[in-house]
Amino acid sequence: MDYREAYEKLEGYGQLHVLNYYEELTEKEKEELLEQIESVDFTVLKYCKNNTTNQKGEISPLNAMQLAQIEEKREEYTRIGLDEIKKGRAAAVLLAGGMGTRLGSDNPKGMFDIGITRPVYIFQRIIENLLDVVNAGKTWIHLFVMTSDKNHEVTVQFFEEKNYFGYKKEFIHFFKQEMVPASDYEGKVYMEERGKISTSPNGNGGWFSSMEKWGLLDIVNGEGIEWLNVFAVDNVLQRIVDPCFIGAVIAEGCVSGAKVVKKNAPDERVGALCLEDGKPSIVEYYELTEEMKAAKDENGDPAYNFGVILNYLFRKKDLEAIADSNLPLHVVEKKIPYIDENAELILPEQPNGYKYETLVLDMIHQVDNCLSYEVERKREFAPIKNATGVDSVDTARELCKENGIEL
Ligand code: UTP
Numbered sequence: 443m444d445y446r447e448a449y450e451k452l453e454g455y456g457q458l459h460v461l462n463y464y465e466e467l468t469e470k471e472k473e474e475l476l477e478q479i480e481s482v483d484f485t486v487l488k489y490c491k492n493n494t495t496n497q498k499g500e501i502s503p504l505n506a507m508q509l510a511q512i513e514e515k516r517e518e519y520t521r522i523g524l525d526e527i528k529k530g531r532a533a534a535v536l537l538a539g540g541m542g543t544r545l546g547s548d549n550p551k552g553m554f555d556i557g558i559t560r561p562v563y564i565f566q567r568i569i570e571n572l573l574d575v576v577n578a579g580k581t582w583i584h585l586f587v588m589t590s591d592k593n594h595e596v597t598v599q600f601f602e603e604k605n606y607f608g609y610k611k612e613f614i615h616f617f618k619q620e621m622v623p624a625s626d627y628e629g630k631v632y633m634e635e636r637g638k639i640s641t642s643p644n645g646n647g648g649w650f651s652s653m654e655k656w657g658l659l660d661i662v663n664g665e666g667i668e669w670l671n672v673f674a675v676d677n678v679l680q681r682i683v684d685p686c687f688i689g690a691v692i693a694e695g696c697v698s699g700a701k702v703v704k705k706n707a708p709d710e711r712v713g714a715l716c717l718e719d720g721k722p723s724i725v726e727y728y729e730l731t732e733e734m735k736a737a738k739d740e741n742g743d744p745a746y747n748f749g750v751i752l753n754y755l756f757r758k759k760d761l762e763a764i765a766d767s768n769l770p771l772h773v774v775e776k777k778i779p780y781i782d783e784n785a786e787l788i789l790p791e792q793p794n795g796y797k798y799e800t801l802v803l804d805m806i807h808q809v810d811n812c813l814s815y816e817v818e819r820k821r822e823f824a825p826i827k828n829a830t831g832v833d834s835v836d837t838a839r840e841l842c843k844e845n846g847i848e849l
Contacts, residue, residue, distance in 0.1 A: 443480035449461065459633075482622075490796055491629065499718045501723070501734065504717045512816065519690045523690075524685040527683060527685060533683070534683050535673070538551070542676075545827065550593040556838060567842075569607040572683065573608065584667065588652065590618055621642065622642065632779075635781065636781065646802045662758060671755050672756065687755060699815050700753070702749060713726045715806075752803075754806065757809075760809045776796070780794070821845060
């Protein structure tokens with residue numbers, strides 16, 4: 443894209459300030475800025491004044507398959523799931539493109555060391571858990587790792603340095619998610635350098651289309667992978683490509699599944715899996731009305747009692763039908779580093795604008811049904827979101843200890 447074309451594109455979106463420092467840039471910086479202007483999707487900015495794209499339909503409860511029910515059929519489900527795994531029909535997708543700002547480390551979250559007497563990295567915990575299934579099925583499982591522009595190189599290098607934590611290198615595939623501009627409250631993009639628009643990863647909802655762009659569906663299709671287990675980087679206890687979970691989804695004739703835990707309290711900060719206009723959906727804790735909080739199921743238990751833990755199983759066939767563009771855009775208030783009028787970098791202490799994201803949880807609403815599959819939270823839910831307090835390194839360490847994991 444040349445200067446004139448860049449100027450016209452920016453003018454169309456009211457973003458001409460991006461060129462304020464153009465004349466001061468080196469030739470190389472000019473070229474890079476023009477390239478960035480060409481690739482950035484400015485259309486998301488129109489949502490800055492209207493972050494209500496996620497209007498909900500009619501909500502009703504969705505029964506979960508609970509621990510006792512699962513226990514009764516554990517053997518059968520595990521056999522079905524393991525058979526699928528042995529045939530190479532299941533793979534894992536690690537969502538590791540987030541910025542992990544709440545944890546406050548500059549490195550990718552997965553590089554965080556939760557060890558006490560020895561190093562135990564978050565990535566290592568994930569690989570160790572996956573290796574349990576590899577050993578049970580006596581077959582390697584493909585693992586796709588989503589990163590972003592902000593952390594790709596360092597993530598790949600870390601896996602290499604650590605020798606993939608004993609995993610087979612050929613079965614780990616890295617890919618980058620897309621970036622979107624970050625803006626102030628008026629929808630004007632911030633600049634992070636004189637020649638660089640401030641961008642952030644586009645949320646965890648674009649993983650399948652990013653895999654497609656990276657050509658990774660050739661592996662998925664070539665290997666006959668039918669099921670993709672998508673999960674977050676920050677839960678150090680979660681079971682991935684869990685044979686019993688996969689078997690239960692298949693045996694129940696479902697096209698997707700979500701691992702859920704019984705909520706600690708009605709206002710616990712996890713989304714509840716339910717039905718929206720008859721289709722599976724996730725209501726956030728802040729969207730639950732008083733009436734919904736008080737609603738009871740046939741056993742007298744709270745009707746919206748099961749929270750998602752960002753561990754979903756999708757059938758590949760259905761993912762192809764979910765276009766990215768169908769997912770609602772979430773406009774999230776964040777702290778965005780930017781340069782001021784003197785071109786000095788400012789690291790704000792309070793939120794100063796918006797990032798624009800699509801979310802994997804909205805993909806659940808695009809499929810016909812979803813098995814709500816309970817897991818025991820003490821055994822499978824140890825998220826690390828914050829440096830201290832709730833869902834922190836301390837709570838995760840405690841839970842690891844309870845599960846006999848040496849740190
Ligand atoms: P979070 O919602 O916890 O976001 O991500 P985050 O960016 O990691 O952390 P904060 O909010 O800045 O503290 C849940 C999961 O989705 C991934 C994260 O890496 C994590 O596994 N994610 C999030 C992406 O892969 N890409 C994104 O753009 C956002």
